[in-house]
Amino acid sequence: MPLLPHGAHAPGSVPHALDGHLMLQVKRVDPAPFDDVSPVDGGLVFCGLKAAENKAAVLRDRPFTGPVLIDPSAYEKHVATPDRPFDAGEASLMAADGLEEQLERQRMQGATMAVTPTALLSAGDLASLEAVAERALEISDDDVLLSLPVDARWLRAPHHHDLISMLRQVPLPKALVLCATHDPLSTAEAAANLREVVSSVPGIGLLRSDLAALDAMVHGAGFASIGDSASARHGPTPDRRGPGPRRRDPAVLLPRALSYHYGETIATAFDGAEAPLCPCGACLEWGAANGSADGRRPLTTFTDAVDTHGAHRHNHAVWSALWEWIMRAADEADAKERWQKYCRRALTEIAGLNEAAGRPGRTFGPSAALRVWAGGEPRRGRL
Structure with a gap:
């Protein structure tokens, strides 16, 4: 299926359930302040390879009426390729392909919207980004959120212009996840270009972030989340060395x-x-x-x-x-x-x-x- 014509303006597609919400994102559940989160303009995002399991454990005996997302965090282990932009597994009796299977599983797990298991999009890899966009245009369900985990080096010119051009052609609700070994906004260029991305792509969200979520929200992002720990404030990159041992002091x-x-x-x-x-x-x-x-x-x-x-x-x-x-x-x-x-x-x-x-x-x-x-x-x- 072809993308929209080059330069076409995709309509703003902020899902009603997330519109204007600044949510708490968690990876380790023990220290998270779940009881402080507002269901009115907040929400919960569970990330990491145990996201679904943690969501079930936390909300089993804690009623919460705000939005809840399960980020499958495929980008923590997998790098996207044009042939395999999602870590979706295989088709089953329940669904026509592995992606549909994963999305349906999240619905059954009680997620407000089903988040795609997108693999990490390496900086400048337009072929894999286009493969994500092409597959996203085949999704007709209105409860699917396209996850876009991008290596932070996408925020280096001219890559961010390519990112903007492609994202504007995908009308599906979507959210960026910035992936880096340390702070993805360690340079002024990255911070300025992120602002340009969110202000140029109507309704996009920013997940697994820090205070950059506030800047994104006032400059056009439809929703965002802030991590309660360093590991939930940006995504890792599978091919780059991570931080050292966890500190005792928070x-x-x-x-x-x-x-x-x-x-x-x-x-x-x-x-x-x-x-x-x-x-x-x-x-x-x-x-x-x-x-x-x-x-x-x-x-x-x-x-x-x-x-x-x-x-x-x-x-x-x-x-x-x-x-x-x-x-x-x-x-x-x-x-x-x-x-x-x-x-x-x-x-x-x-x-x-x-x-x-x-x-x-x-x-x-x-x-x-x-x-x-x-x-x-x-x-x-x-x-």
Whole structure:
């Protein structure tokens, strides 16, 4: 089946069940703050090779009326080829081919939409991307979400223009997953080009992300998810070496800096200095339970594995509150301005945090993405 004519505008296809939702994405279920997720404008995305199993275990005795997705995460083990763009297995008595079988299985498992088991799309591999698009155009069901796990190097020019051109020709609801060994937005070029992708492809979603989800949402993404752990904030790449052993201390979101830092890093930085305090709902609960003098939790107290659940609750509470504040804007232009102003303020706050810690260097240095979100001009560099 041919694609739409080159340059044709695919209609925005944000599925009603996901429209405007900023969801929590999880890979390890034990520390995840499931009870804090709003069913109204939030949702749950389970990823990893045990995604379906974890979804069943978590929601068996926990009723949840918001959207729930099962990301089969085929991209964690498989790289797409033109002949095999999906890790779909074989046909069975229940379905005409392996892809249909997988999608039907997710429906039976209670997923709000069935997510395609797309393999990793290597940077510049237009043949495999076109194979995904061709097969997607054969799907007529309105409850299917086309997963697009792309190597982050697709965000390097001119690859991102090819990505935009192809995605605009697929009217099926779709979502990007950025895959990289570490931060997929480690350069300003990547952050700026991701913004161009989501603003150029009507209704696209961004899954398995970090605070980039907020920037994507205010610039045209129809829905997004933020991971509760580092492994759920971007996809891995099967052919590239991953991070080292898992740390005991959790990653903590510094609200004033709009960045994640390991708990021990924060504690060490403020050793002998006044610790930053957090007034988010989760930290106020901790303050009340632990007799904190001012009711808030010091951000220097997330230093061990036992603090992981608390850190994940804090992280979720912070970005949820920030998103709620952005969405109280009068219109889309005001929402963009609110987000940009917050990012600009974060650049100033980072300097203040370093000074308060007695470390005027780069302990809490701003990311390249933050500078782009704040309105800085991207400097081109290699991913």
